[in-house]
Amino acid sequence: MEPFRFQPGPAPLLISMPHVGTHLPDALARRMTDAARSVPDTDWHVDRLYDFAASLGANLLMATHSRYVIDLNRPPDGTVLYPGASNTELCPTTSFDDEPLWRPGEAPGADEAKQRVETYWRPYHARLAQMLAEIRSRxxxxxxxDAHSIRSEVSRFFAGRLPDINLGTADGKSAPSELAARLIEAAGEADGYSSVLNGRFKGGYITRHYGKPAEGVAAVQLELSQITYMDEDPPFGFREDRAKGIRPHLRRILETMLDWGREAKGLKW
Structure with missing residues (x-):
């Protein structure tokens, strides 16, 4: 299986979904715990939730393999993203509930991690970089x-309930301040949903690495609370009754990003 799916679009917008994949190669699945094989920490149904993105002309890059195989939103050398806080690794060994993912003696070592980087991580990032270069050239x-989701309560990473809409621009480094201001304003207009900019989730490796406003790339991460569109307990069912409430606001956030491109940069497509 290829490490990603790609859907092209005419707009200067690339939506990355690095944690939507659920596939586990058989050789790895046999080494994992029973609980891990259900891949509970997936960004469940994010591709379905953003089913309107194609109508905006967005390019879509979606991972196929589980983040338990390799985390595409971590640096390839395993550098910690949030020093001083609890972090999961490039090749995760524990779940969000801090439970082991691998049977005793089966956790991946350094050599295996390097192999997974070459097999899964680099192809995804090569395509991501290629598309950004093509968009910028045009x-x-x-x-x-960068589209993500997470359970509304994960005590390992944050206390209490997470805000519904968590926008991140690496503390202002990955996107212009005017764009960030417009996006959090759009999020704040979503009645019934809470929002924050650069809170617990400021953006992972993808946002921080590729977001270079001075070089013509503006990057934003959205970590969405899963309670807004799905059942957070197994079997992690999609809830259309909830999704229809949050979708218009997600669409407005993306439209705001595109509007900024038109107005601030004179983009046309």
């Missing part, structure tokens, strides 16, 4: 939106 500017 339009002069590229817009990158």
């Amino acid at each position: 339009f002069g500017t590229a817009l990158l939106f």
Whole structure:
């Protein structure tokens, strides 16, 4: 199986979904715990939730393999993203509930991690970088939106309930301040949903690495609370009754990003 799915679009917007994949190669699945094989920490149904993105002209890059195989939103050398906080690794060994993912003696070592980087991580990032370069070459500017979701309560990473809409721009380094201001304003207009900019989730490796406003790439991460569109307990069912409430606001956030491109950068497509 290829490490990603790609759907092209005419707009200068690339939506990355690095944690939507659920596939586990058989050789790895046999080494994992029973609980891990159900891949509970997936960004469940994010591709389905953003089913409107194609109508905006967005390019879509979606991982096929589980983050338990390799985390595409971590640096390839395993550098910690949030020093001083609890972090999961490039090749995760524990779940969000801090439970082991691998049977005793089966956790991946350094050599295996390097192999997974070459097999899964590099192809995804090569395509991501290629698309950003093509978009920037065509339009002069590229817009990158990294789409994520997570359970509304995960005590390992944050206390209490997470805000519903968590926008991140690496504390202002990955996107212009005007764009960030417009996006959090759009999120704040979503009645019934809470929002924050650069809170617990400021953006992972993808946002931080590729977001270079001075070089024509604006990158934003959205970590969405899963309670807004799905059942957070197994079997992690999609809830259309909830999704229809949050979808218009997600669409407005992406439209705001595109509007900024048109107005601030004169982009046309």
